Amino acid sequence: MGKIIELKKVNKWFDKFQVLKDIDLEVSPQEKIVICGPSGSGKSTLIRCINRLEEHQEGNIIVDGTELSESTKNIEKIRAEVGMVFQQFNLFPHLSILDNCSLAPIWVKKLPKKQAEEIAMNNLKRVQIDDQALKFPGQLSGGQQQRAAIARALCMEPKIMLFDEPTSALDPEMIKEVLDVMVDLAKGGMTMIVVTHEMGFAKEVADYMIFMDEGKIVERAKTKEFFESPKSERTKLFLSQIL
Amino acid sequence: MNLIAKPSKDNIKTYVPIGLFLVSLSFLDVFINAFFNFNLMGFLPSQLSYFLPLILGFVGFYLIRIEFSGVRSLDVLNKNINSNNFNALLTLFTIFIIIKSIPPMLEWFILEANFVGNSKDDCTGDGACWVFIKVWFNRFMYGLYPDAEQWRINTAFLILFAVVGVSFFVSEKLKKYFILFLVFVFPFLGIKLISGGSFGLEYVESAAWGGLSLTFIISAFAILFCFPIGVILALGRRSSLPAIKYISIGFIELWRGVPLITVLFMSAVMFPMFLPDGTFIDKLIRVLIAITLFEAAYMAEVVRGGLQALPKGQYEAAKSLGMGYWRMNALIILPQALKLVIPGIANTLLALVKDTPLIFVVGLMELAGMIGLAKTNPKWLGMAMEGYVFAGLVFWVICYAMSRYSQNLEKKLSTER
Numbered sequence: 001m002g003k004i005i006e007l008k009k010v011n012k013w014f015d016k017f018q019v020l021k022d023i024d025l026e027v028s029p030q031e032k033i034v035i036c037g038p039s040g041s042g043k044s045t046l047i048r049c050i051n052r053l054e055e056h057q058e059g060n061i062i063v064d065g066t067e068l069s070e071s072t073k074n075i076e077k078i079r080a081e082v083g084m085v086f087q088q089f090n091l092f093p094h095l096s097i098l099d100n101c102s103l104a105p106i107w108v109k110k111l112p113k114k115q116a117e118e119i120a121m122n123n124l125k126r127v128q129i130d131d132q133a134l135k136f137p138g139q140l141s142g143g144q145q146q147r148a149a150i151a152r153a154l155c156m157e158p159k160i161m162l163f164d165e166p167t168s169a170l171d172p173e174m175i176k177e178v179l180d181v182m183v184d185l186a187k188g189g190m191t192m193i194v195v196t197h198e199m200g201f202a203k204e205v206a207d208y209m210i211f212m213d214e215g216k217i218v219e220r221a222k223t224k225e226f227f228e229s230p231k232s233e234r235t236k237l238f239l240s241q242i243l
Numbered sequence: 244m245n246l247i248a249k250p251s252k253d254n255i256k257t258y259v260p261i262g263l264f265l266v267s268l269s270f271l272d273v274f275i276n277a278f279f280n281f282n283l284m285g286f287l288p289s290q291l292s293y294f295l296p297l298i299l300g301f302v303g304f305y306l307i308r309i310e311f312s313g314v315r316s317l318d319v320l321n322k323n324i325n326s327n328n329f330n331a332l333l334t335l336f337t338i339f340i341i342i343k344s345i346p347p348m349l350e351w352f353i354l355e356a357n358f359v360g361n362s363k364d365d366c367t368g369d370g371a372c373w374v375f376i377k378v379w380f381n382r383f384m385y386g387l388y389p390d391a392e393q394w395r396i397n398t399a400f401l402i403l404f405a406v407v408g409v410s411f412f413v414s415e416k417l418k419k420y421f422i423l424f425l426v427f428v429f430p431f432l433g434i435k436l437i438s439g440g441s442f443g444l445e446y447v448e449s450a451a452w453g454g455l456s457l458t459f460i461i462s463a464f465a466i467l468f469c470f471p472i473g474v475i476l477a478l479g480r481r482s483s484l485p486a487i488k489y490i491s492i493g494f495i496e497l498w499r500g501v502p503l504i505t506v507l508f509m510s511a512v513m514f515p516m517f518l519p520d521g522t523f524i525d526k527l528i529r530v531l532i533a534i535t536l537f538e539a540a541y542m543a544e545v546v547r548g549g550l551q552a553l554p555k556g557q558y559e560a561a562k563s564l565g566m567g568y569w570r571m572n573a574l575i576i577l578p579q580a581l582k583l584v585i586p587g588i589a590n591t592l593l594a595l596v597k598d599t600p601l602i603f604v605v606g607l608m609e610l611a612g613m614i615g616l617a618k619t620n621p622k623w624l625g626m627a628m629e630g631y632v633f634a635g636l637v638f639w640v641i642c643y644a645m646s647r648y649s650q651n652l653e654k655k656l657s658t659e660r
Contacts, residue, residue: 051562051563053559053562053563072567076565076566076567077565079562079563079564079565080564080565081565082563083563084559084560084563086556086559086560086563088554088556090554090556090557090559090560091560092557092560092561092575092579093579094578094579094582094656103564103574104564104565104566107566107570107574108564108565108566108570149560152564153563153564156564156565
């Protein structure tokens with residue numbers, strides 16, 4: 001099976017500080033990958049490079065057969081195919097939930113308004129907040145906002161979904177409702193890369209686990225192996241601290 | 244009974260009536276003194292009678308200052324204007340000044356003022372000579388625009404008001420066309436109508452335009468153009484392309500650093516020297532361009548403030564959905580940033596309207612300019628006060644209306660319900 005995401009020898013610096021060191025990563029369609037690691041290990045930067053919210057300086061990133069380079073046309077094409085969910089939701093506060101979801105399909109994919117709103121309502125139903133469609137983001141709880149943000153990304157009908165610590169800004173009782181939506185999405189066959197500390201979620205859906213530290217991929221293993229018999233000492237230490 | 248007991252709930256029945264009586268007495272004294280020139284306390288030694296209202300009011304306010312009295316209106320009163328001795332004094336002074344200043348104002352504006360007549364000789368009273376405004380009213384509105392052609396200005400403004408008025412009652416879809424008409428068609432239609440020169444309309448050169456209508460024309464055009472230019476400059480200043488960024492910074496800093504009066508003077512006097520022989524740009528248009536670019540620089544900085552206040556996440560979310568630079572700004576960034584800086588935008592536009600009188604330096608006379616001209620007319624010397632009070636009132640009405648509109652807009656666009 002062809003790879004949908006390929007990273008080859010990716011290096012990235014913030015000024016003098018190297019955040020990503022020789023990252024190699026391949027993701028097949030429908031694979032679910034969970035990235036974990038201590039803060040500052042470069043895991044967020046890594047997935048932000050995949051839709052070029054951050055630029056890498058060395059190496060190649062190929063998403064769905066398109067190489068990420070300076071060409072803005074390529075970047076916009078890839079961003080439309082790669083959905084992203086942020087830690088801080090980043091809903092558009094001046095638009096209703098429905099408009100948040102239908103805006104990009106209308107203006108980027110050029111769908112007629114009616115069709116875009118239909119897609120939006122379907123996706124809102126999928127994350128179970130279709131009854132909130134006409135409210136504004138400020139009127140929703142954190143968990144509802146994050147589900148709306150997931151629905152917004154899904155409305156572009158992406159091939160890949162990136163999750164950047166989607167539950168870290170949520171109250172404990174709201175984490176589950178967001179994770180449930182993500183589990184449901186995983187079961188539907190979406191290709192997913194998730195940066196998270198929710199190890200229960202990781203055990204349930206991930207095909208592969210990736211452990212990162214100091215900008216390097218320390219360990220990449222099947223989920224079961226990763227939790228039962230981690231190879232590196234650093235991984236063992238990390239797991240002992242968070243499990 | 245202990246007379247110097249602290250006012251409290253126990254003695255509320257005696258203290259409050261006495262206190263209110265003393266306060267009322269002090270106001271009554273000042274009131275009668277101011278309006279009827281009669282000193283109620285005249286029988287007392289002069290110095291005592293002068294300060295008596297203050298003393299009475301102060302004691303009165305002290306007596307009614309009862310905490311948690313249980314009487315709601317009394318509590319509200321105490322909390323707001325009588326919370327301690329100092330506040331009681333401030334309250335008294337404020338009310339005295341208001342009472343004292345009403346009679347002379349009333350006299351100047353209305354009672355002693357003259358409204359009827361046709362010349363300065365008809366102004367016999369001590370108050371304002373509104374005859375001056377009445378006689379010159381036409382000039383204050385239309386400047387030196389020929390009387391016979393003034394219907395053209397009236398028509399232009401009538402169309403404007405009619406279109407704006409109707410646009411409030413039509414559906415959202417039609418409204419879009421109304422706005423497009425107002426922004427892209429009407430300004431040029433209106434100018435054509437007022438300047439004439441075709442369609443059988445007599446040509447009226449812009450030097451003859453003036454008065455309040457010119458204030459409106461200049462303000463409207465400058466607002467219309469300075470806004471988009473300001474937005475583009477603000478975006479340019481934050482651009483990642485160095486050329487665009489430094490051109491924007493240079494433009495903004497250049498125009499912000501120069502007084503408007505200098506800019507106007509240069510636009511009217513120096514600019515034509517650099518033009519090739521034979522080319523001619525109307526003075527009014529040059530002035531308009533100068534004011535527009537000047538205010539655009541201020542607008543740019545106001546808008547930039549709004550752009551900077553938006554969290555980075557908004558940009559990232561828009562980008563992650565595949566939006567390009569222009570779509571991101573038009574759909575996500577600017578609607579939020581502009582909403583944030585509505586007070587700043589209103590500020591800049593109000594300043595713009597109030598800057599228009601400066602066009603006198605190039606010989607154009609809007610409302611304040613026409614008043615300046617009229618007050619130097621030998622038949623109407625000494626009318627500066629009436630003229631400028633009138634101009635002040637008119638500008639205040641315009642600016643207050645704009646201010647209210649901006650507040651309504653802020654409320655209407657608020658989504659934090």
